[in-house]
Amino acid sequence: MQDMGLNGLGTGLAAFGFWMFIAAIVIAGMWYDIARKRSQNEILRRLIASGQKIDQDMLGKLFSATTGGGERLQRELMVYGLVTLFVAPGIALLAWFLSLQYPPALYPVLGAAVLVGFIAIGLIVASKVAGRMPGEGASGPRDRRGR
Template identity: 65%
Template sequence: MQLAGLEGVGAGLAALGFWFFIAAVIIAGIWYDIAKRRTQHETLRRIVESGQAIDEDVLDKVLASTTGGGARLERELMVYGLISLFVAPGIAVLAWLVSLQYAPAFYPILGAAFLVGFAAFGLIASARYVARRDGQGDDTRSGRLGR
Protein backbone atom coordinates (compact mmCIF):
# COMPACT_ATOMS: atom_id res chain seq x y z
CA MET A 1 0.00 0.00 0.00
CA GLN A 2 2.76 2.45 0.83
CA LEU A 3 4.32 2.05 -2.60
CA ALA A 4 1.12 3.18 -4.34
CA GLY A 5 1.14 6.40 -2.33
CA LEU A 6 4.74 7.13 -3.28
CA GLU A 7 3.97 6.72 -6.98
CA GLY A 8 1.32 9.44 -6.72
CA VAL A 9 3.76 11.76 -4.96
CA GLY A 10 6.42 11.11 -7.62
CA ALA A 11 3.96 11.87 -10.41
CA GLY A 12 2.89 15.04 -8.65
CA LEU A 13 6.47 16.19 -8.22
CA ALA A 14 7.20 15.44 -11.88
CA ALA A 15 4.20 17.52 -12.95
CA LEU A 16 5.23 20.34 -10.63
CA GLY A 17 8.78 20.23 -12.01
CA PHE A 18 7.43 20.44 -15.57
CA TRP A 19 5.39 23.56 -14.80
CA PHE A 20 8.31 25.15 -12.97
CA PHE A 21 10.44 24.57 -16.07
CA ILE A 22 7.80 26.17 -18.31
CA ALA A 23 7.57 29.16 -15.95
CA ALA A 24 11.37 29.52 -15.92
CA VAL A 25 11.52 29.53 -19.72
CA ILE A 26 8.80 32.19 -19.93
CA ILE A 27 10.40 34.36 -17.27
CA ALA A 28 13.81 34.06 -18.96
CA GLY A 29 12.29 35.16 -22.28
CA ILE A 30 10.62 38.15 -20.69
CA TRP A 31 13.82 39.04 -18.86
CA TYR A 32 15.83 38.88 -22.09
CA ASP A 33 13.31 41.10 -23.89
CA ILE A 34 13.45 43.68 -21.09
CA ALA A 35 17.26 43.71 -21.15
CA LYS A 36 17.26 44.12 -24.94
CA ARG A 37 14.86 47.07 -24.75
CA ARG A 38 16.86 48.64 -21.95
CA THR A 39 20.09 48.57 -23.99
CA GLN A 40 18.36 50.02 -27.06
CA HIS A 41 16.84 52.82 -25.03
CA GLU A 42 20.20 53.45 -23.38
CA THR A 43 21.77 53.80 -26.82
CA LEU A 44 19.12 56.33 -27.86
CA ARG A 45 19.55 58.23 -24.59
CA ARG A 46 23.31 58.51 -25.12
CA ILE A 47 22.83 59.74 -28.68
CA VAL A 48 20.45 62.44 -27.45
CA GLU A 49 22.74 63.43 -24.56
CA SER A 50 25.72 63.77 -26.90
CA GLY A 51 23.79 66.32 -28.95
CA GLN A 52 23.78 64.32 -32.17
CA ALA A 53 20.76 64.52 -34.41
CA ILE A 54 18.73 61.35 -34.65
CA ASP A 55 17.64 60.39 -38.14
CA GLU A 56 13.95 59.53 -38.16
CA ASP A 57 14.58 56.34 -40.15
CA VAL A 58 17.08 55.14 -37.55
CA LEU A 59 14.64 55.96 -34.76
CA ASP A 60 11.85 54.06 -36.51
CA LYS A 61 14.08 51.03 -36.98
CA VAL A 62 15.14 50.98 -33.34
CA LEU A 63 11.60 51.41 -32.08
CA ALA A 64 10.23 48.80 -34.52
CA SER A 65 12.85 46.28 -33.37
CA THR A 66 11.99 47.11 -29.77
CA THR A 67 8.22 46.86 -30.12
CA GLY A 68 8.15 44.23 -32.84
CA GLY A 69 5.80 46.29 -34.95
CA GLY A 70 4.87 46.21 -38.58
CA ALA A 71 6.00 43.53 -40.96
CA ARG A 72 8.14 41.83 -38.33
CA LEU A 73 5.17 41.37 -36.01
CA GLU A 74 3.01 40.07 -38.84
CA ARG A 75 5.67 37.59 -39.88
CA GLU A 76 6.26 36.34 -36.34
CA LEU A 77 2.56 35.86 -35.68
CA MET A 78 2.16 33.95 -38.93
CA VAL A 79 5.15 31.69 -38.25
CA TYR A 80 4.00 30.95 -34.69
CA GLY A 81 0.49 30.27 -35.96
CA LEU A 82 1.68 27.85 -38.62
CA ILE A 83 3.92 26.00 -36.17
CA SER A 84 1.05 25.70 -33.71
CA LEU A 85 -1.27 24.57 -36.49
CA PHE A 86 1.01 21.63 -37.21
CA VAL A 87 1.52 20.82 -33.51
CA ALA A 88 -2.23 20.36 -32.91
CA PRO A 89 -2.59 17.17 -34.99
CA GLY A 90 0.52 15.80 -33.32
CA ILE A 91 -1.12 16.24 -29.94
CA ALA A 92 -4.23 14.50 -31.27
CA VAL A 93 -2.10 11.53 -32.36
CA LEU A 94 -0.49 11.57 -28.94
CA ALA A 95 -3.98 11.39 -27.40
CA TRP A 96 -4.74 8.29 -29.45
CA LEU A 97 -1.42 6.63 -28.58
CA VAL A 98 -1.80 7.35 -24.86
CA SER A 99 -5.40 6.09 -24.96
CA LEU A 100 -4.13 2.69 -26.09
CA GLN A 101 -2.61 2.29 -22.63
CA TYR A 102 -4.98 4.47 -20.58
CA ALA A 103 -8.34 5.05 -22.29
CA PRO A 104 -9.64 7.86 -20.01
CA ALA A 105 -6.76 10.12 -21.13
CA PHE A 106 -8.03 10.37 -24.71
CA TYR A 107 -10.53 13.22 -24.37
CA PRO A 108 -8.48 15.49 -22.09
CA ILE A 109 -5.44 15.27 -24.38
CA LEU A 110 -7.65 15.69 -27.46
CA GLY A 111 -9.04 18.82 -25.78
CA ALA A 112 -5.49 20.14 -25.49
CA ALA A 113 -5.03 19.50 -29.22
CA PHE A 114 -8.14 21.54 -29.99
CA LEU A 115 -6.94 24.31 -27.70
CA VAL A 116 -3.59 24.50 -29.53
CA GLY A 117 -5.43 24.45 -32.87
CA PHE A 118 -7.69 27.34 -31.88
CA ALA A 119 -4.67 29.28 -30.62
CA ALA A 120 -3.00 28.68 -33.99
CA PHE A 121 -6.00 30.07 -35.86
CA GLY A 122 -5.98 33.05 -33.51
CA LEU A 123 -2.33 33.75 -34.25
CA ILE A 124 -2.91 33.52 -38.01
CA ALA A 125 -5.93 35.83 -37.74
CA SER A 126 -3.83 38.25 -35.68
CA ALA A 127 -1.14 38.28 -38.36
CA ARG A 128 -3.71 39.19 -40.98
CA TYR A 129 -5.20 41.87 -38.74
CA VAL A 130 -1.77 43.44 -38.18
CA ALA A 131 -1.14 43.42 -41.93
CA ARG A 132 -4.42 45.22 -42.63
CA ARG A 133 -3.99 47.63 -39.72
CA ASP A 134 -0.57 48.71 -40.92
CA GLY A 135 -1.83 49.09 -44.48
CA GLN A 136 0.52 46.48 -45.84
CA GLY A 137 -2.09 44.44 -47.63
CA ASP A 138 -2.45 40.72 -47.18
CA ASP A 139 0.75 39.17 -48.46
CA THR A 140 0.02 35.92 -46.63
CA ARG A 141 -2.33 34.85 -49.43
CA SER A 142 0.38 35.14 -52.04
CA GLY A 143 2.62 32.83 -50.02
CA ARG A 144 5.01 35.51 -48.72
CA LEU A 145 5.48 35.41 -44.96
CA GLY A 146 7.80 38.37 -44.66
CA ARG A 147 9.49 41.10 -46.54
Protein backbone atom coordinates in the same frame (compact mmCIF):
# COMPACT_ATOMS: atom_id res chain seq x y z
CA MET B 1 -4.72 2.30 -1.18
CA GLN B 2 -1.23 1.90 -2.54
CA ASP B 3 1.99 2.92 -0.84
CA MET B 4 3.29 6.29 -2.05
CA GLY B 5 6.91 5.60 -0.89
CA LEU B 6 9.72 6.38 -3.34
CA ASN B 7 7.47 6.19 -6.38
CA GLY B 8 5.40 9.10 -5.07
CA LEU B 9 8.57 11.04 -4.27
CA GLY B 10 9.84 10.56 -7.84
CA THR B 11 6.54 11.72 -9.28
CA GLY B 12 6.57 14.77 -7.04
CA LEU B 13 10.13 15.64 -8.01
CA ALA B 14 9.27 15.25 -11.70
CA ALA B 15 6.30 17.60 -11.33
CA PHE B 16 8.45 20.07 -9.38
CA GLY B 17 11.13 19.92 -12.09
CA PHE B 18 8.57 20.55 -14.81
CA TRP B 19 7.17 23.65 -13.09
CA MET B 20 10.66 24.94 -12.34
CA PHE B 21 11.49 24.60 -16.05
CA ILE B 22 8.37 26.60 -16.97
CA ALA B 23 9.28 29.24 -14.37
CA ALA B 24 12.83 29.46 -15.77
CA ILE B 25 11.47 30.04 -19.28
CA VAL B 26 9.14 32.79 -18.08
CA ILE B 27 11.87 34.48 -16.05
CA ALA B 28 14.32 34.27 -18.97
CA GLY B 29 11.76 35.89 -21.26
CA MET B 30 11.19 38.70 -18.79
CA TRP B 31 14.94 39.15 -18.35
CA TYR B 32 15.43 39.37 -22.11
CA ASP B 33 12.67 41.96 -22.45
CA ILE B 34 14.18 44.09 -19.69
CA ALA B 35 17.64 43.87 -21.30
CA ARG B 36 16.19 44.87 -24.69
CA LYS B 37 14.44 47.91 -23.21
CA ARG B 38 17.59 48.85 -21.31
CA SER B 39 19.52 48.68 -24.60
CA GLN B 40 16.97 50.95 -26.30
CA ASN B 41 17.27 53.46 -23.48
CA GLU B 42 21.06 53.33 -23.67
CA ILE B 43 21.00 54.02 -27.42
CA LEU B 44 18.65 56.98 -26.90
CA ARG B 45 20.79 58.30 -24.04
CA ARG B 46 23.94 58.16 -26.19
CA LEU B 47 22.21 59.90 -29.10
CA ILE B 48 21.01 62.68 -26.82
CA ALA B 49 24.42 62.98 -25.12
CA SER B 50 26.18 63.28 -28.49
CA GLY B 51 23.88 66.14 -29.45
CA GLN B 52 22.41 64.47 -32.52
CA LYS B 53 18.97 65.50 -33.65
CA ILE B 54 16.40 62.77 -33.05
CA ASP B 55 13.45 62.78 -35.43
CA GLN B 56 10.42 60.50 -35.72
CA ASP B 57 11.96 58.42 -38.53
CA MET B 58 15.00 57.58 -36.42
CA LEU B 59 12.84 56.64 -33.44
CA GLY B 60 10.60 54.53 -35.68
CA LYS B 61 13.59 52.64 -37.07
CA LEU B 62 15.05 52.09 -33.61
CA PHE B 63 11.85 50.80 -32.06
CA SER B 64 10.67 48.75 -35.04
CA ALA B 65 14.05 47.00 -35.16
CA THR B 66 13.78 45.98 -31.52
CA THR B 67 10.03 45.50 -31.05
CA GLY B 68 9.21 43.48 -34.15
CA GLY B 69 6.77 45.84 -35.82
CA GLY B 70 5.47 45.76 -39.36
CA GLU B 71 6.34 42.88 -41.65
CA ARG B 72 8.54 41.27 -39.01
CA LEU B 73 5.54 40.97 -36.67
CA GLN B 74 3.43 39.54 -39.49
CA ARG B 75 6.09 36.96 -40.33
CA GLU B 76 6.59 35.95 -36.70
CA LEU B 77 2.85 35.49 -36.12
CA MET B 78 2.60 33.36 -39.26
CA VAL B 79 5.53 31.16 -38.19
CA TYR B 80 4.10 30.72 -34.69
CA GLY B 81 0.69 29.92 -36.16
CA LEU B 82 2.05 27.32 -38.56
CA VAL B 83 4.15 25.62 -35.90
CA THR B 84 1.19 25.54 -33.55
CA LEU B 85 -1.05 24.24 -36.33
CA PHE B 86 1.20 21.21 -36.72
CA VAL B 87 1.21 20.60 -32.95
CA ALA B 88 -2.58 20.06 -32.90
CA PRO B 89 -2.55 16.78 -34.90
CA GLY B 90 0.31 15.57 -32.71
CA ILE B 91 -1.82 16.09 -29.64
CA ALA B 92 -4.71 14.28 -31.36
CA LEU B 93 -2.40 11.36 -32.08
CA LEU B 94 -1.30 11.42 -28.45
CA ALA B 95 -4.98 11.24 -27.46
CA TRP B 96 -5.41 8.13 -29.57
CA PHE B 97 -2.32 6.46 -28.07
CA LEU B 98 -3.44 7.35 -24.56
CA SER B 99 -6.91 5.98 -25.23
CA LEU B 100 -5.39 2.58 -26.01
CA GLN B 101 -4.30 2.33 -22.38
CA TYR B 102 -6.93 4.52 -20.74
CA PRO B 103 -10.06 5.00 -22.92
CA PRO B 104 -11.60 7.89 -20.92
CA ALA B 105 -8.56 10.06 -21.83
CA LEU B 106 -9.55 10.27 -25.51
CA TYR B 107 -12.05 13.14 -25.44
CA PRO B 108 -10.29 15.45 -22.96
CA VAL B 109 -6.99 15.24 -24.85
CA LEU B 110 -8.79 15.62 -28.20
CA GLY B 111 -10.35 18.76 -26.72
CA ALA B 112 -6.86 20.05 -25.99
CA ALA B 113 -5.89 19.32 -29.60
CA VAL B 114 -8.88 21.28 -30.87
CA LEU B 115 -8.01 24.17 -28.56
CA VAL B 116 -4.42 24.24 -29.87
CA GLY B 117 -5.78 24.15 -33.42
CA PHE B 118 -7.98 27.17 -32.75
CA ILE B 119 -5.05 29.02 -31.22
CA ALA B 120 -3.05 28.28 -34.38
CA ILE B 121 -5.84 29.58 -36.59
CA GLY B 122 -6.04 32.70 -34.43
CA LEU B 123 -2.31 33.33 -34.84
CA ILE B 124 -2.55 32.93 -38.61
CA VAL B 125 -5.52 35.33 -38.77
CA ALA B 126 -3.64 37.77 -36.54
CA SER B 127 -0.74 37.59 -38.99
CA LYS B 128 -3.02 38.57 -41.85
CA VAL B 129 -4.60 41.39 -39.84
CA ALA B 130 -1.21 42.71 -38.68
CA GLY B 131 -0.13 42.91 -42.31
CA ARG B 132 -3.06 45.18 -43.15
CA MET B 133 -2.94 47.44 -40.11
CA PRO B 134 -1.22 50.81 -40.26
CA GLY B 135 0.29 51.90 -37.00
CA GLU B 136 3.35 51.33 -34.89
CA GLY B 137 5.12 49.24 -37.51
CA ALA B 138 4.43 51.84 -40.21
CA SER B 139 8.06 52.95 -40.31
CA GLY B 140 9.08 49.46 -41.39
CA PRO B 141 9.89 48.20 -44.89
CA ARG B 142 6.31 48.53 -46.16
CA ASP B 143 6.44 52.33 -46.17
CA ARG B 144 9.55 52.46 -48.33
CA ARG B 145 7.56 50.82 -51.12
CA GLY B 146 4.91 53.49 -50.88
CA ARG B 147 2.21 51.54 -49.06
